[in-house]
Amino acid sequence: MNWTLLYDMQRMLDERIEAEHGLVQEDLFSRKMLAFLVELGELANETRCFKFWSVKPSSPTEKVLEEYVDGLHFLLSLGLECGLFYQENEAPLAERSLVEQFLAVFHAADRFGMTKASADYHELFTEYLCLGAALGFSPDEITAAYRRKNEVNHQRQNERY
Helix, strand or coil: CCHHHHHHHHHHHHHHHHHHCCCCCCCCHHHHHHHHHHHHHHHHHHHCCCCCCCCCCCCCHHHHHHHHHHHHHHHHHHHHHHCCCCCCCCCCCCCCCHHHHHHHHHHHHHHHHHHCCHHHHHHHHHHHHHHHHHCCCCHHHHHHHHHHHHHHHHHHHHCCC
16 A cells, blocks of 8 residues: 555645644644544444344445545544554454454554554554455555545535534
């Protein structure tokens, strides 16, 4: 994936939101972290992977992918907030069950939320990419969906969302 492009797109969206909402001088880390965790929960809810009591299937793939890139927006934004950038070493492998992978992301987010350390950000990002792989999403699908959702987010700002 072209991380430079995605970070640049996220930076433009973040700067726009912060300027238009009078947040330029605000520390938004905690809000962004909570937003990421909420999006992660919404993603889990769409997959229904933890709902052992129900036979209802997962939401359609496109809805799950949209929720996934909602989380990616906040993950990129968290990096920008802290001056951290993901450096991909190799394609992540999904070796856990989907439930275990969600839990790994939640645990990594908790660590990063406490430390704001580069190594913990990298671990969180890697676990999130592993989640995307476990969900069956290719890097090209994720990039295309991110671009679409980024356009939607700019349109929402135009409409005073």
